[in-house]
Amino acid sequence: MPEVLTILVLVLLVALAIFVAVRTTVATARKRQGEMASLARRLGLRFDPRRDDQLPKQFRFLDKLAEGSNRHARNLISGNYNQHRVLLFDYHFVTGSGNSQRQNDISFFMLFLPLPFPEVKIAPEGIFAKLAGMFGFEDIKFESAEFSRAFHVRARDKKFAYDICHPKMMEFLLGNRDLSIEIEGRVLALAFERQLNSTEFVFNLTRLLQVRSLFPKYLFP
Incomplete structure (x- = not known):
């Protein structure tokens, strides 16, 4: 009998722990949804809290959206902001x-361009270390030794990479x-x-x- 009582107590404790964890998760998700909805209103953009499993498939050509499994987006903020379509x-x-x-759980920002461009990746030193040489990409070096030390730039089209990483862009990135x-x-x-808070969202939308x-303007004839 004591053994049965012990097992029953353990089962109840496990059930209680699961209940508390689920409630905490739901409460956190609701709070996040409210914050993102408020942010969208402030920015004058649309908000959709629903889980979106199709978005990663639609944009799977972007490396981060093809990583891992069980991929989905939530709390989508979209529309035209300062004459640019953003998501x-x-x-x-x-x-x-x-x-x-x-x-x-991370934050992801997209801005839609008027013309298609070849792939270029720019990331802080170390991010691409494990990806060295993949898919025929090479780490492109620049005249600025400081920029080359601070960032990895990978592209098949080196000319386009140089077009993007001009002196003013490099100066901006070295400050960010x-x-x-x-x-x-x-x-x-x-x-x-990681997942950004609403203040960080506004700051990084500005940086985007x-x-x-x-x-360069010559990229948009």
Whole structure:
């Protein structure tokens, strides 16, 4: 009888722990949804809190949106902002397996370009170390030794990489060393390694537009 009582108590404790964890998760998700909805209103943009499993498939040419499994977006903020079409969202994906499985929740920003461009990736030193040489990409070096030390730039089209990473762009990036940028097709994207709060969203939306403003005008005949 004592053994049965002990087992019953353990089962109840486990059930209680699961209940508390679920309630906490739901409360956190609701709070996040409210913050993002408020942010969208402040920015004059549309808000959609629903889970979107198709978005990663639609934009799977962007490396971060092809990473891991169980990929989906939530809390989508979209519309025209300062004459640019943007899409900002919370993004979830799972990496690893078994005991080493990791749940990843990050923020992702997209700005749509009027013309398609070849792929260029610009990321802080170390981000691409494990990807060296993949898919025929080479790490492009620049006249600025400081920039080459601080950032990896990978592209098949070296000329386009040099077009993008001109002196003013390099100066901007050296002042914003946390930015990871991917350009491909009609998308300019910023990926972050964690979920940003609403204040950080506004700050990084501004930086996204600053990157776009530094594209050379001759790229848009």
